[in-house]
Amino acid sequence: MVHCDLVIKGGLVATETGVFEADIGITNETIVAIASELPMGRNEIDARGRIVTPGGVDSHCHIEQLAASGLMNADTFESATRSAALGGTTTVIPFAAQHVGMSLKAVVEDYHERAAKGAIVDYAFHMILADPRPEILKDELPALVEAGHSSLKVFLTYDRLRVEDEQFLDVLWAAREHGCMVCVHAENHGMISWMGKKLIEKGLTSPKYHVPSHPRLAEAEAINRAIAMAAFIDQPLMIFHVSTAEGAATIRRWQGQGVKVYGETCTQYLTLTSADLDKPGIEGAMWICSPPLRDPADQEALWQALANGTLTTISSDHAPYRMDETGKLAKGPNPTFKETANGLAGLELRLPVLFDAMVKKGRAGLADFVRLTATEPARIYGLAPKKGTIAIGSDADLVIWDAERRTKITHETTHDDSGYTAYAGREIEGWPSHVVRRGQIIVRDGGLEATPGSGRFLPRPGGSYALPTGNRTPEVALLGD
Ligand code: DUC
Ligand code: ZN
Ligand code: ZN
Numbered sequence: 208m209v210h211c212d213l214v215i216k217g218g219l220v221a222t223e224t225g226v227f228e229a230d231i232g233i234t235n236e237t238i239v240a241i242a243s244e245l246p247m248g249r250n251e252i253d254a255r256g257r258i259v260t261p262g263g264v265d266s267h268c269h270i271e272q273l274a275a276s277g278l279m280n281a282d283t284f285e286s287a288t289r290s291a292a293l294g295g296t297t298t299v300i301p302f303a304a305q306h307v308g309m310s311l312k313a314v315v316e317d318y319h320e321r322a323a324k325g326a327i328v329d330y331a332f333h334m335i336l337a338d339p340r341p342e343i344l345k346d347e348l349p350a351l352v353e354a355g356h357s358s359l360k361v362f363l364t365y366d367r368l369r370v371e372d373e374q375f376l377d378v379l380w381a382a383r384e385h386g387c388m389v390c391v392h393a394e395n396h397g398m399i400s401w402m403g404k405k406l407i408e409k410g411l412t413s414p415k416y417h418v419p420s421h422p423r424l425a426e427a428e429a430i431n432r433a434i435a436m437a438a439f440i441d442q443p444l445m446i447f448h449v450s451t452a453e454g455a456a457t458i459r460r461w462q463g464q465g466v467k468v469y470g471e472t473c474t475q476y477l478t479l480t481s482a483d484l485d486k487p488g489i490e491g492a493m494w495i496c497s498p499p500l501r502d503p504a505d506q507e508a509l510w511q512a513l514a515n516g517t518l519t520t521i522s523s524d525h526a527p528y529r530m531d532e533t534g535k536l537a538k539g540p541n542p543t544f545k546e547t548a549n550g551l552a553g554l555e556l557r558l559p560v561l562f563d564a565m566v567k568k569g570r571a572g573l574a575d576f577v578r579l580t581a582t583e584p585a586r587i588y589g590l591a592p593k594k595g596t597i598a599i600g601s602d603a604d605l606v607i608w609d610a611e612r613r614t615k616i617t618h619e620t621t622h623d624d625s626g627y628t629a630y631a632g633r634e635i636e637g638w639p640s641h642v643v644r645r646g647q648i649i650v651r652d653g654g655l656e657a658t659p660g661s662g663r664f665l666p667r668p669g670g671s672y673a674l675p676t677g678n679r680t681p682e683v684a685l686l687g688d
Contacts, residue, residue, distance in 0.1 A: 211239060211248040213646055218254030218607060222261070222597050223578035231259065233603040236645035241599060252641055252648070254607050258566075260577050262297025262604030262644060263558045264595045266584035267333075267390075267447060267471060267522035269550065270301035271321050275337070275367040278537055278548055281527040281625045284325030285659040287554055290623040292649050292657060294555035295606035295639035297328045298585070298594050298665070302360065304335040307367060311336065311347045315356060319664065326662030327655075328644060329604075331590065333390060334359040336378055337368045344381040355666020357673070358388040358588055360447070363429045364396040372436065379442040384688070386670025388588060389437070390445040393429035393454075394498060398422050403545050414491030415484040417544035418499040426498055427453035434461045434468050441679040443467040445587065448524050450476045450498035452508030459517040467676050469587055470518040472509050474557045475500060477521070478564060479629060492535045492542070494629055496526065497549040510570060513579060520584045523557040526550025527625030534625070552625040556616065562608065563635035589667035607641040614638055622655075 211232035220229045220241070232240030232248065270287040272280050282290075291299055303318040305311045311334060322330050334351065336343070336359055361378055362368040370378065375391075382389045403420040406412070430446055437444035438461065449455050449472045458470045481500045484491035494500060512518045528534030528548040538546035558580060565571040571579075585595025593602050613636050614620065621628045642650035649657035 210246060213250045213252070213603070213643070214245050214248030215252050215254050215259060215605060215607065218257050218259035220259045220597055221573045221577050223574050223582040226573050231597065231605065233646045236603060238597065238599055238601050238603050241597070252607060257640070258573065258608040258610050259597070260606045260608065261581040261595055261597050262606055262642065263295050264298045264581045264584040264590065265291060265296045265523050265525070265554060265557060266300045266520055266588055267473070268299050268301050268525035268554055270299070270525070272302055272304050273306070274548065275306055275365065276548070278528070278534070280550070281529050281534055282623050284322045285327065286622070286624040287525065288325065288327040288662055289655060290552070290555035290621060292327050292642055292644070293622050293639070293653070293655060295558040295642055296554060297604040297642065297644045298330065298590065299328055299554070300331045300333055300358070300588060302335050303332040305337050307338040309338065311343050312351060315351055322662070322664065323660060325659045327649065327657045327659060328662045329594070329665050330662055331588070331665045331667055332356055336361050336370070339370060339374050339378050344377060348381055349385055352385045352387055352669035355668060357386060357667045357669040357671070358390060360390040360392065362392040363433060364392065364394045364399055369396055372432070375433070375436055376440065379437055379440040383440055383442040383675055386673065388445060388673035389442060390447050391433045392448070393426065393433045393446055394421060395425040395428045398425040398428070407543055407545060412543035414486070414489065414495055414544050414547065415481070417495045417547070418481045418484060420544060421497060421499050423451045423453055426451050427457050430454050430457045434458070434466060437468065438466045439680050440683055441675045441677070443469070443673040443675065445469045445471060447471050448473050448476070448498055449509065449518060450501050450505065452505050455508055455512035455517050459512070462517065465676065465678065470512065471520045471522055472513070472518050473522050473524045474553055474560055475524070475551055475629065477506055477509055478560055480506070483629070489536070489541055492547045493530060493627055494551065495535070495544060495547050495549055496524070496551045514571065519579065520587060521557070521561060521579045522584065523553030524550070525552055525554040527552040527623050529626045551629045552621065552623045555621050555623060556628065556630050558606070559614070559635055559638055560630060562637040567610070567636045587672070589672040590665060594665070603643055603646040605643040606639045608637055609640040610637045612636070612638045
């Protein structure tokens with residue numbers, strides 16, 4: 208009789224297509240059997256009465272990333288992925304962020320070195336292109352895609368990061384040639400910049416004014432423009448961090464015309480609102496992120512957009528900054544909203560907060576939770592079926608949930624290095640008791656057992672996903688391939 212390295216006994220196994228009771232057998236880091244009664248394994252976890260989901264795939268998070276302002280975010284690969292693992296996420300896609308003048312190749316090498324040293328969970332990188340000059344697109348990009356870096360992000364806003372429309376077209380064109388996914392931060396730069404200046408001139412500088420400084424229409428306008436350009440070239444596009452009802456409706460309209468455009472939203476847009484920024488003094492700065500938190504009506508629209516397939520992933524957009532001079536208060540103890548670093552920590556709490564909202568409070572089912580937090584992100588970014596699902600042949604990345612455990616979230620209960628959590632005070636039900644990464648138990652009864660550097664890079668070949676539809680506009684077709 209063949210004994211597996213590890214057997215997860217008798218759990219309620221959840222996949223995107225259904226939920227069933229089974230044993231899961233694991234050998235050599237891989238799921239090798241799923242059956243109602245497997246022979247005893249060399250190791251076992253008793254999961255009777257527990258839910259078993261695929262390890263989370265967080266396809267948008269910023270780790271050990273240098274901002275254009277020169278500010279380093281609060282986490283190293285070790286602290287960020289420690290918090291990810293404790294919250295049930297076993298795969299992350301952070302960024303390798305180029306700034307103007309830099310070699311993209313050197314940037315990617317640098318992030319590789321940092322991740323190899325610190326990462327506890329498996330990882331790939333999206334490359335941020337802030338300076339898509341011809342030699343980067345022609346000489347550096349092809350080799351990087353060949354090495355497995357087949358997704359990239361561009362910004363349509365922010366000084367020193369944003370690309371102009373013509374540069375964006377260059378990026379879309381190169382991505383199409385090399386088979387890359389393109390992700391975009393879609394907000395109208397002029398509207399944000401103009402509105403920010405006007406608010407500050409009027410003395411409206413406290414954290415809550417960050418919200419109107421990123422007008423809702425700035426998001427819808429830039430999403431529409433970005434999709435129009437991607438449709439013009441016939442290049443698949445991911446709209447990151449959709450925060451408004453109008454943004455989601457814009458994506459849906461283009462999807463209805465057959466354009467290959469995907470949409471992501473994040474935990475915070477579904478579970479926090481702009482009211483969180485309206486606190487005395489500078490406290491509201493803890494909730495400053497971009498796009499900003501919105502209204503309950505937007506939350507409702509985003510849930511609906513997830514239910515009808517307009518949006519297909521929920522990421523954390525983990526972007527941690529401490530509430531001190533190394534982070535949000537780098538410009539002094541009382542900065543204007545414009546001078547405050549944008550971002551929240553979220554790697555650890557993404558799955559527990561969503562499990563509570565979707566599975567326990569009934570916003571969606573367990574299968575939807577799995578699809579939106581693991582299976583779809585893995586599929587969209589070329590990691591499926593190795594990651595994001597429970598199936599024979601897939602990596603044995605699993606979370607065993609104590610679905611009844613109640614947790615009162617406090618600043619002290621999280622394990623990243625930002626020093627606070629935007630979800631403090633919330634009581635949630637359900638928490639990962641065990642987390643398995645490639646067959647190894649990395650979290651046991653809530654305690655971490657993995658070593659930094661044990662996470663592995665996941666190369667993703669260009670042209671293996673994110674394929675064009677073949678419907679280029681006649682104008683662009685004149686240019687040949
Ligand atoms: N965009 C992101 O994707 N993350 C953090 C801040 C931002 O503007
Ligand atoms: Zn962004
Ligand atoms: Zn982000």
